[in-house]
Amino acid sequence: MKEYMRLESDSIGTMEVPEDAYYGVQALRAKENFPITGTRLHPVFIKNLAKIKRAAAITNRKAGMLKPEIANAIESACNEVVCGMFDKEFIVDGIQGGAGTSANMNMNEVIANRAIEMLCGRKGDYTIVHPNDHVNMAQSTNDVIPTAGKLTVLDLLKPLDKSLSLLTDALYDKAAAFDHIVKIGRTQLEDAVPMRLGQTFHSYATMISRDRDRLTKVRTEMYPVNMGATAIGTAINTSPFYLDNIVPTLGKITGYPLTQADDLFDATENLDGFVRVSSCLKACAVNLSKMCNDLRILASGPKAGFGEITLPAMQNGSSIMPGKINPVIPEVVSQVAFHIIGHDTTITMAAEAGQMELNAFEPVVFYNLFDSITTLTHAVDTLTTNCILGITANEKRCRELLDASVGITTALCPYIGYKKAASLAKESLKTDIPVKTLVLKYGLLKENELDSILDPYAMTEARTRQTQAKAV
Numbered sequence: 056m057k058e059y060m061r062l063e064s065d066s067i068g069t070m071e072v073p074e075d076a077y078y079g080v081q082a083l084r085a086k087e088n089f090p091i092t093g094t095r096l097h098p099v100f101i102k103n104l105a106k107i108k109r110a111a112a113i114t115n116r117k118a119g120m121l122k123p124e125i126a127n128a129i130e131s132a133c134n135e136v137v138c139g140m141f142d143k144e145f146i147v148d149g150i151q152g153g154a155g156t157s158a159n160m161n162m163n164e165v166i167a168n169r170a171i172e173m174l175c176g177r178k179g180d181y182t183i184v185h186p187n188d189h190v191n192m193a194q195s196t197n198d199v200i201p202t203a204g205k206l207t208v209l210d211l212l213k214p215l216d217k218s219l220s221l222l223t224d225a226l227y228d229k230a231a232a233f234d235h236i237v238k239i240g241r242t243q244l245e246d247a248v249p250m251r252l253g254q255t256f257h258s259y260a261t262m263i264s265r266d267r268d269r270l271t272k273v274r275t276e277m278y279p280v281n282m283g284a285t286a287i288g289t290a291i292n293t294s295p296f297y298l299d300n301i302v303p304t305l306g307k308i309t310g311y312p313l314t315q316a317d318d319l320f321d322a323t324e325n326l327d328g329f330v331r332v333s334s335c336l337k338a339c340a341v342n343l344s345k346m347c348n349d350l351r352i353l354a355s356g357p358k359a360g361f362g363e364i365t366l367p368a369m370q371n372g373s374s375i376m377p378g379k380i381n382p383v384i385p386e387v388v389s390q391v392a393f394h395i396i397g398h399d400t401t402i403t404m405a406a407e408a409g410q411m412e413l414n415a416f417e418p419v420v421f422y423n424l425f426d427s428i429t430t431l432t433h434a435v436d437t438l439t440t441n442c443i444l445g446i447t448a449n450e451k452r453c454r455e456l457l458d459a460s461v462g463i464t465t466a467l468c469p470y471i472g473y474k475k476a477a478s479l480a481k482e483s484l485k486t487d488i489p490v491k492t493l494v495l496k497y498g499l500l501k502e503n504e505l506d507s508i509l510d511p512y513a514m515t516e517a518r519t520r521q522t523q524a525k526a527v
Contacts, residue, residue: 061179077144077178079164079186085157089148096145096158097425102137103206103309104162107199107282108190109133110305111297115192118296125189128170141165149422154415155200163190193293193301195285197323197413204421205277206309208332211428212270218435219267219339225443226260229253237511238363238453239460244352246462249511252363252448255353259346266339273335279314280305281322287412288320326406326414329424336427337399343434344392347385350442354382362452367445384442391434398423463509464490470508471499 060071063080070080109130116126135141144165147157163186168178170190176183184190191199234253241247282305283298285291290298306313316322356362372381401423405416414420461480468476471494483490491509494500500508507513 063179072179074178077141077165077168078146078161079168079179081186082146082157082161082164085147085151085153085161089151089157091148091150092422094149094422096147096149096161097207097421098139098142099210100158100203100207100421100425101142101145101162102139103203103210104158104199105133105136105166106206106308107194107203107305108162108166109137110282110301110308111192111194112190114297114301114304115294117300118294120294120297121189121192124174125170125184128173128184129166129190131173132166132169135169136162136165141169149418151418152415154196154413155417155421156196158418159191159196159199160186163187166190193285193297194282197286198281198284200417200421201323201326202280202282202305204329204417204424205280206311207421207425208329208428209274209277209309209311211425211432212274215428215432215435216267216270218432218439219263219270222435222439222443223260223263223267225439226256226263229443229446230255230257230260233448236448236450236453237457237515239457239462246460248462248465249457249514251512251515252453254515255349259349262342262346263339266335266342269335269338273332276328276331278312279316279322281316281319283315284319284323288318288323290319320412324409324412324414326409326417326420329420330403330406333399333402333424333427336424336431337396340392340395340427340431343431343438344389347382347388347438350385350446351382361456363449363456365447365449366442369441384437388434388438391430395427395431398427457511458489461490463511463514466508466514467494467500470504475499 059074061074062069063072064070065080065084067084070083072078072080072083076083112121112126112129112133115121116123121129145158145161147161151157167181167184167186167190170184171178171180174183230253232253233256234251236252237249238252238255239246239248240250280302281288282301283290283293285293293301302313302315350364350366353361353364354366357365366382366384368380369383370380372379372383402420405420406414408414408416461483464476464480464483467479467490471479479490479493482488482493491505494505495502
């Protein structure tokens with residue numbers, strides 16, 4: 056079936072565009088120029104671009120710069136884009152040259168052509184609604200794109216926070232459930248001193264709570280936006296009314312407490328706020344991966360490893376070894392962490408590479424940053440649902456390893472001295488005679504004293520300084 060085309064032109068020349076397309080020549084040219092990732096713009100980013108265009112149309116209409124019928128058509132078209140009606144019309148790649156101009160123009164063209172239809176015109180007749188003169192009025196790629204980036208970060212952090220909250224609750228629940236189980240603690244993978252399994256999970260919950268706090272605080276760096284700055288911060292091509300009202304209008308549309316940046320030049324050229332968001336995501340990813348490494352070790356075996364906990368069996372672990380179950384959920388979380396750490400490096404380098412009054416590398420910053428937030432959210436969800444909630448404790452195994460350890464000799468140091476305690480530990484390891492038996496054998500402490508000192512549960516709790524009788 057023959058596809059009908061329309062002819063459009065830009066400063067480069069003329070180009071045929073599919074007659075039914077809402078995108079135009081500039082988006083199509085960008086599609087051909089940037090076949091980079093095969094991934095289109097993030098759908099939440101698209102919605103936020105449309106919200107910005109709507110806010111601009113409202114503000115320009117109130118300023119008397121945009122005819123009401125054109126402004127109303129633009130606003131209606133923006134609402135449809137926010138509802139997802141034209142997602143397939145956004146054809147440019149997530150990574151593109153030009154500091155995001157292609158993404159901005161893709162939006163301008165889609166909205167213009169839909170507005171033209173609403174005004175009973177034919178798509179491509181930009182004498183009715185023009186992508187630059189009307190949809191992009193009083194704007195520049197250089198204030199639209201970073202503002203859309205900040206709004207998208209704010210939107211994407213909401214589900215991440217919810218996911219982290221559920222994970223934290225699950226960890227606290229396990230901490231309470233396992234609080235009575237005493238196990239041997241380890242430093243540098245060697246036996247240390249007794250602790251409770253519940254304390255292990257409580258420390259994880261505390262750690263993730265701290266990550267939530269960081270991500271909550273960093274949101275405030277997304278509230279100041281540079282709308283009104285236009286090209287570099289001088290607000291060229293804006294009206295005084297627009298400059299004063301575009302950010303409050305956008306704030307009402309988005310529901311965020313947006314403010315206009317105090318220094319529009321700084322807000323246009325510097326991306327350190329996004330670097331900080333990425334840094335917080337990286338810290339969270341690192342913490343999650345460390346926790347998952349611990350879970351894999353604690354569950355290792357089940358016969359030839361630690362085996363102190365059991366992770367839920369989610370799938371077969373081998374195509375050749377029958378009955379083998381692998382810790383696939385912690386493994387995938389660590390892989391996501393590696394992914395995010397790589398993204399953070401990219402974002403850092405892209406922010407550093409900006410020159411003068413604009414950073415041309417915002418597209419790769421946003422491509423990676425949005426992916427970091429999204430993949431971290433999904434990783435946390437599967438970790439909570441498919442792993443943490445189903446963890447069980449192997450209480451008997453914890454007790455066996457505790458009883459076999461010489462880590463309890465640490466508690467004897469205040470009573471018999473470090474040198475004597477070390478000697479007993481070495482002898483116990485060599486002979487397999489329990490430390491307690493050796494202490495009684497050499498008459499170093501009375502049995503009732505020893506029972507109190509070596510009470511494993513008591514050793515897991517912080518205690519006030521007490522007068523202690525030391526054997527010489």
